[in-house]
Amino acid sequence: MAGPLSGLTIVELAGIGPGPMCSMMLGDMGADVIRVDRTKSHVMDRLADPKFAVHNRSRRSVSVDLQKPEGIEVVLRLIAKADGMTEPFRPGVAERLGVGPDVCLARNPKLVYGRMTGWGQEGPLAKAAGHDINYIALTGALHAIGGKEKPVPPLNLVGDFGGGGMLLAFGMVCGLLEAQKSGKGQVVDAAMVDGAALLLGGIYGMAGAGLWNDEARESNMLDGGAHFYGTYETKDGKFVSIGSIEPQFYDLLLEKTGLKGETLPAQMDRKSWAQFKSRLDSVFKGKTRDEWCAIMEGTDICFAPVLSMKEASQHAHAKARNAYVDVQGFPQPAAAPRFSRTKESVKGPAAKRGQHTDEVLEQSGFSAKEIGALKAAGIVGAQ
DSSP: OOOTTTTOEEEEEOOSTHHHHHHHHHHHTTOEEEEEEOSSOOGGGOSSSGGGOGGGOSSEEEEBOTTSHHHHHHHHHHHHTOSEEEEOOOTTHHHHHTOSHHHHHHHOTTOEEEEEESSOSSSTTTTSOOOHHHHHHHHTHHHHSBOSSSBOOOTTIIIIIIIIIHHHHHHHHHHHHHHHHHSOOEEEEEEHHHHHHHHTHHHHHHHHTTOOOTTOTTOSTTTTOSTTEEEEEOTTSOEEEEEOOSHHHHHHHHHHTTOTTSOOOOTTOGGGHHHHHHHHHHHHTTSOHHHHHHHHTTSTTOEEEOOOHHHHTTSHHHHHTTOEEEETTEEEEOOOSOOSSSOOOOOOSOOOTTTTHHHHHHHTTOOHHHHHHHHHTTSBOOO
């Protein structure tokens, strides 16, 4: 069976980071995502081989010159037959190009128009440049992550991908569901500052209840302050993770580390956490990571080895779940979430820029003569 979004068509104006991740998710779920790439080389082509651009997988590519009116008309004709579209520009750029919401919804009143920005469509920072680190800094997320000395960026997972790409994918599916009932499209304003703040909602709740110290990193239960929730180095210089929050899991941790039976401070005695962490540091350095896996993995301690990306795809649990797929010679995360009937799947590697220009335009009603003229004028890329 085709994926759960089979039958839907999404036009993606190419960007980097969160926009492509959103489109990958929609494409993996069966939507026909048409990526509108530039006709000329761009920073987005920095990878030597497009197959390594994992977030660009599962969709077709056309190349169009958006700086020319004829190119904008090509995009508008694609949008006229689509269910949704996404654009990655700063506020006002799509309008200046001629593909803003008013123009696109006039062409297609049922269109779900997704906008992916860092700061959102309004506010004093809306038109400023920024990256993941800046967006999560403004929400409190960056302040909460890292050691005592300074905040540490959690790659670009919280702003770009969790707070951006996934937020827009959720917004697009919500909009598409509503459009099926109302027959009307609308604009989805997905901002990374909003998404990152949502991800931090539980921590805001803990702070409101007096259970989180917002002024001191590594002093809380989930930020590395607690001895029972964190990482420990092993004898071979590798690491393991422990998350023994619940009393029964903590009791098992003490048993497996050989500490049960000793006179120990209460688990939630925060004043003893630092001292107990030092004790567990010494314990875990007494065995290799594999030795600790043999003792703890699969138990209710809430334990897992800290794996590199190379190791992760080879772990027995990942293999049992087919969590990674090989696409043209290298492993990458499989499509998710999983569906019992309408199967999700990786349709294929990232397309080369403009690889499907002829095919997509023909299917969208362009005649061979029109396509030839557009190519000759440099409006669309020739294959």
